[in-house]
Amino acid sequence: MTAPTTDTGLLRPHAEQAYAAELAALAAADDRPRPPSWELSPWAVVTYLLGGVLPDGTAIIPKYIGPRRLLEVAVSTLATDRALLLLGVPGTAKTWVSEHLAAAVSGNSTLLVQGTSGTAEEAIRYGWNYARLLAEGPSEAALVPSPVMTAMRTGKIARIEELTRIPSDVQDALITVLSEKTLPVPELGSEVQAAKGFTVIATANDRDRGVNDLSSALRRRFNTVVLPLPAGEDEEVAIVTRRVAELGAALELPPVPAAAEEIRRVVRVFRELRAGVTADGRTKLKSPSGTLSTAEAISVITNGIALSAHFGDGVLRASDIAGAVLGSVIKDPVADSVVWTEYLEAVVRERPEWADFYRACREVSG
Numbered sequence: 001m002t003a004p005t006t007d008t009g010l011l012r013p014h015a016e017q018a019y020a021a022e023l024a025a026l027a028a029a030d031d032r033p034r035p036p037s038w039e040l041s042p043w044a045v046v047t048y049l050l051g052g053v054l055p056d057g058t059a060i061i062p063k064y065i066g067p068r069r070l071l072e073v074a075v076s077t078l079a080t081d082r083a084l085l086l087l088g089v090p091g092t093a094k095t096w097v098s099e100h101l102a103a104a105v106s107g108n109s110t111l112l113v114q115g116t117s118g119t120a121e122e123a124i125r126y127g128w129n130y131a132r133l134l135a136e137g138p139s140e141a142a143l144v145p146s147p148v149m150t151a152m153r154t155g156k157i158a159r160i161e162e163l164t165r166i167p168s169d170v171q172d173a174l175i176t177v178l179s180e181k182t183l184p185v186p187e188l189g190s191e192v193q194a195a196k197g198f199t200v201i202a203t204a205n206d207r208d209r210g211v212n213d214l215s216s217a218l219r220r221r222f223n224t225v226v227l228p229l230p231a232g233e234d235e236e237v238a239i240v241t242r243r244v245a246e247l248g249a250a251l252e253l254p255p256v257p258a259a260a261e262e263i264r265r266v267v268r269v270f271r272e273l274r275a276g277v278t279a280d281g282r283t284k285l286k287s288p289s290g291t292l293s294t295a296e297a298i299s300v301i302t303n304g305i306a307l308s309a310h311f312g313d314g315v316l317r318a319s320d321i322a323g324a325v326l327g328s329v330i331k332d333p334v335a336d337s338v339v340w341t342e343y344l345e346a347v348v349r350e351r352p353e354w355a356d357f358y359r360a361c362r363e364v365s366g
């Protein structure tokens with residue numbers, strides 16, 4: 001049903017591969033003005049992300065479920081001279097949105113720098129092929145461009161994941177790139193000037209380490225868009241249902257019936273523990289140390305489906321998900337066990353329609 005439109009045979013195709021047919025249909029239907037070197041107009045990019053039906057009847061699958069305005073702000077930022085920073089707690093689709101934006105705008109989501117505490121300046125500027133450097137001295141041929149440099153040359157989007165994990169002095173290499181739109185190569189006495197269309201989408205997690213770690217000089221070069229947690233239970237159930245179906249299709253898991261009920265249950269458990277209060281507002285709860293993100297709910301259900309398809313009776317049951325729910329909730333073996341046991345006894349046990357889930361959870365808790 002909601003499988004990616006193009007089967008590439010790859011375990012994890014890039015967005016522009018998986019949705020090649022959608023992107024081509026959008027480009028054909030799109031008669032609005034496109035910013036320089038964009039593959040689509042801003043309107044078509046937002047349609048690609050939020051879904052819709054084209055005049056010729058082509059259905060565009062929604063990739064992101066959330067406020068339209070947010071994406072409009074994000075996409076119009078990309079058409080200005082400021083870069084885009086997607087900020088949010090873990091699992092709010094920052095990486096996902098960044099990949100799809102790059103695929104829709106540039107037709108290429110692979111110019112990617114993965115930020116870690118070990119990311120060096122070469123990852124943002126350029127490095128050298130040392131054999132050539134030693135043999136020939138510095139030359140254009142000995143230079144190894146970074147994804148950012150390639151994006152500048154070709155007028156495409158460079159993606160920087162987890163920007164705030166990158167050491168500050170390395171982050172600062174971006175300042176010249178973003179403000180002057182040029183990358184000097186002193187060794188060659190030259191520079192790479194950005195072609196029109198070049199910009200950067202960075203993501204950062206506001207849980208790991210504060211965005212204060214971003215120097216104010218760099219921060220001024222970005223427009224920040226905060227991706228929220230899903231507003232309501234129905235919205236979160238819709239996100240999980242859609243992604244589980246897509247992942248299941250991509251992994252070629254057999255379709256498993258009755259997933260809807262278990263999805264709602266996992267989402268309810270996660271939301272209640274996250275909020276520290278039951279859905280009816282009656283019982284206060286302690287929250288566990290982890291984030292219990294939507295992304296985690298998706299993986300709990302996908303694991304359950306694999307368990308049930310291969311070792312169960314092909315129907316998703318409480319016993320297929322209990323172990324994974326426990327694994328998500330209990331990140332700190334001592335403190336989170338207390339939180340979970342309280343929730344199990346005070347909330348799960350009191351819900352007659354959750355008797356199967358209560359039993360299954362008791363069993364895996366040992």
Ligand SMILES: Nc1ncnc2c1ncn2[C@@H]1O[C@H](COP(=O)(O)OP(=O)(O)OP(=O)(O)O)[C@@H](O)[C@H]1O
Pocket residue numbers: 063064065066088089090091092093094095096097203204205230239243294295298
């Ligand atoms: N609002 C949403 N709409 C569609 N998919 C969503 C939404 N929220 C979460 N997801 C799904 O959650 C999964 C994880 O998202 P992603 O990895 O992009 O999160 P992230 O914000 O980058 O997290 P982290 O901070 O851990 O890197 C993706 O598969 C994505 O489809």
Ligand SMILES: [Mg+2]
Pocket residue numbers: 094095096203
């Ligand atoms: Mg991410």
